[in-house]
Amino acid sequence: MRFYLALAAAAPRERAPIPRHVTAAARILADLALPVPEASLRHRAWTSPDGTAALLCWTNEPEHPDLPEPLTDLAGAARAATPGGTGGVLGHTGYLADPGDLEALRTTTGIGPLLDRTGGAFGVFRALPHGFDAVTSISRTDPVYHGEGGGLHVAANRALLAHLVLRAAENGEGAPLPPAPVYDVPPMQALVRHGFYITDDTPFAGIRALGERAALEVRDGKAQVISRDLPTPEPARPGRRRRARTVDELADALVAAVEPVRRHPEGVSLSLTGGRDSRVIAAALHAAGIGFRATTRGVDDHPDVVLARRICAALGVGDHRVLRPRIPPEQAADPAFVLAEHPRPRTLRLLRMTEGMNSAFEDVIAPHAFVPEARLSGSGGEALRGGWLKDQADLSHPALIDRLRTITLAQSPMMTPEAEADGEALFESFRTAYADDPALALDHLYLRYRTGRWLTGSRTATLCGYRYYHPFLDHRVLGAVHRLSPRWRWSEELVLRLLERLAPPLARMPVADHPWRFDHRRVLNPLHRRARRRRPVLRAASTVGGFDWRRRPGPDYVAPMRERILDTPELFRLVDRAATERILTQDPTPRPGQVWNLYTIALLLSGEWLASRGAAPDEGRIGVPIR
Incomplete structure (x- = not known):
């Protein structure tokens, strides 16, 4: 993954350059703030001739002809693109569907409008002689965090790095490093409720997330945010001809969104389940004529495994790998329990990766090295079903x-x-x-916060370890989806029509967990009734296959979480202590999500996560009864 930090003097008319101790501190603080091993990082930097603007970059990606350079020189770009003189650099996170679009980004005067014609999932940072630009896509899962302090404007795709650099600037030269972070506790009420933010706040005082389809422009010491509205959706379900045309257009956009993986001669791995979203991605790969191997997690009788096998058989996918849960030897002796990792190392690992903006309830990977292997998933597909309407x-x-x-x-x-x-x-x-x-509202808020804030953590983790592609987060795909009525998308008809267009056999298969929403309607046409009967729902056939220990932790697992929560006084600015104690002492706990969320915030505020640079300590496993 590529990590960026953009700096600009807040008062360049005084011709005061960015203090050297700030850029030196940034290099030191990056080792603390970035969630990958220090030894894996390469560093690049550019500073304007007068020292009032800079763009620093770190990456754990190896030098490879198919990987972009961390910084691309703007020399030779149109003079209008760099007001006040030529020069500057540009970098982007994520990926561009067409690498040739980098040249257009290098020479354009206004990055924001150009991005709306650009495919891929990305964020863009551009440094110029008198300032910088930081731009988000419609999903903003490649985030931009920004703030001002110590005479500087700062933007980065790691909130902690932006915060610590501003703190170092405010503390002045000679102050000890690293500075202690200042946490912004009141907005964490959203973290307690949801496990992610439904605002643009971050855990760090003075740092906010830039909105979707937005550009932070800093010129001559002044910052402004230029936002572009989300697409205006059609008011209702389109007519028959318009529906057919819409499905064709969106299917073509999805095929274009998977096209970048064709550049990987070693092949691509798709995370495949029994649900709708990864099935659509499999269909898009099939329609594009791109072969793939599939990976599914679960036990043999789980619907994800059963249906993934059927999907692979229908599409002629010969390489399907089922990753079964690892059962420790001590658990095999007592199958009535699941042995789960102790909550502390699990939470410390998550905090390092997500900077406290996700709950440790979530399963987020923590890669130790970057593997230039192409992977895809169906993450973000809820947009096709109306976001929070689904x-x-x-x-x-x-x-x-x-x-x-x-x-x-x-x-x-x-x-x-x-x-x-x-x-x-x-x-x-x-x-x-x-x-x-x-x-x-429910559609837009899902895009802004469930996608733009919650999904960012897991996307960051995947980009730290792999060349990961998320076709549903493609800027053009999401733009096309949000031009369609959310009420029509809610019916799930769009998803079925896409499957019929891209890979018809997949549309006739059962789905996991719950039926198609449009199958709830009263159906008079006998052909439609027969089609509905061919689309049964598969559910887990055994307790083990359907058991999620995170949602039903036993008293032994909750015990260390309860102790830490009750010993963190800052939490009781957010939650009532008596109500919290009742939740923590009941078995089963009535609000397991909030137990996870509070424990995550408690460890965040402790600062222990900043000290856990290496592997999280192994504190053993705790038995959780299957019930």
């Missing part, structure tokens, strides 16, 4: 407002009055902004 049964206006309230004010009984007031303010802001169309 599991909403009632689309009436009052029901949608209630759902919006439920999201913003989740877990209200355990929150403090101050945290509840923050949640109420969020609800009112969203309700007012989308008063005429709460369905659009």
